[in-house]
Amino acid sequence: MVENDLIPYGLNEALSDEYERILTDGCVPARVIRMDRGECDVATFTGIVRARCPRSDSELSGLCTGDWVGIDQQSNVRQLLPRRSAIVRSSVSGRSEGHVLAANVDTVLICTAADGDVDLNRIERMLALAWESNAQPIVVLTKADAAEYVPLDEVRAVAPGAVTLAVSATTGVGLDVLTATLEGTVALIGPSGAGKSTLANALLGAEVFATNAVRAGDKKGRHTTVHRELRPLPGGGTLIDTPGLRGIGLWDASEGIERTFSDIESFAGRCRFGDCAHRSEPGCAVRAAIDSGELTERRLESYRKLAKENEWMRARTDKRLQAERERVWKDITKQQRRNYRDRSSRR
Incomplete structure (x- = not known):
C-alpha cells in the first residue's frame, strides 16, 4: 500500500511495486524535489527531509530534480532508480557530456512570451529537446493579454504533434484549457522573461516561485528562478519550474529532431x-x-542546422568515449608490464 505522503509527489501502486523489487536493502523510495551543492530535499513516506548526495566523482552522480532515489535511515542517497524520461541538453561547459534539466517528466511546457520576440527557431530547438526526452511537449504562448498579435497559427505550423495554446497567467485566459491537458509531472522550460514562474504560480494556485518584471526596452528577463524545484499540483500531478535557458544545445537528439x-x-x-x-x-x-x-x-534551414549540430555533438561524444577506452587500455597495458617485470625480478 502506498503511503499518503508520497502520493502527491507522483508515487503510485505500480511504481511502488517496481521500486520495492529493486531497492537496496535498508533503503526506501524518495523523490528529489530540489538539488543543492552536496545535498538535496527529498519527499519521503514521512514528509520532506534533507538528504546527503554522493560525491560528484562517485558512480552515483548527476542527480536531478524529479529523480526517484533510494535513501537509507541516515538520509543518505544510496541508489538512483531507473528514469522513465529525462530532459537533456549539451553541457554549458562545452564538454562532450549531457546535462539533465529534469527527470521523470511526462509533460513539457515550452514557454515563450507572446508579447516579445516569438522565435520559431528557438521553439523548434526546444521541441527537439522535449520530444527526445520521451515526454509530451505543449507550446505555451504566455502573456497573451499583453500582446498586440498572438502568432498561434505560425507556431502551430512548426509544432506538429504538439498542442499550442495562448494563455495569460494575469487574467486567467486559457489556463483552464492548459490545466486540462497536463498529465503527470510537468516541467516548464524556456528563456528568462518567458513568464514561467508566473505561470507556475497560476497553476499551483499560490505565490510559490519569485517573479520579476522583464526589461521594458528589449523584453528580456533576469534569472528569477535559480533552482529547479518540484511541487505538487492542486489537481494532481507535480510541477517543476526551471531557470531560464540561455543556451539550448542538443544532446543526441536524432529522434527529437525527426519528430519536430x-x-x-x-x-x-x-x-x-x-x-x-x-x-x-x-x-x-x-x-x-x-x-x-x-x-x-x-x-x-532550421532543420539542417539542428541536424548538423546534433551530428557534430554525437561525433564529438564518440571521440571522447574512444579516448576513454584508449586510456583504460593503456592503464591495463602498463599494469600488465609492471606485473611482468615483478615476476621477472623474483626469478
Missing part, C-alpha cells in the same frame, strides 16, 4: 533520390513543398 520536423521527414521520403540534399536535385519533394508554400525556406 516530421513534415520535412515526410516530404523527404517522397524524393526521387534517397540521399537527396534538398537543394537543386531533380524530383525533390521538399523543394516542391517550398515552391508550393507548404514549407518555408526558414524551416528547412
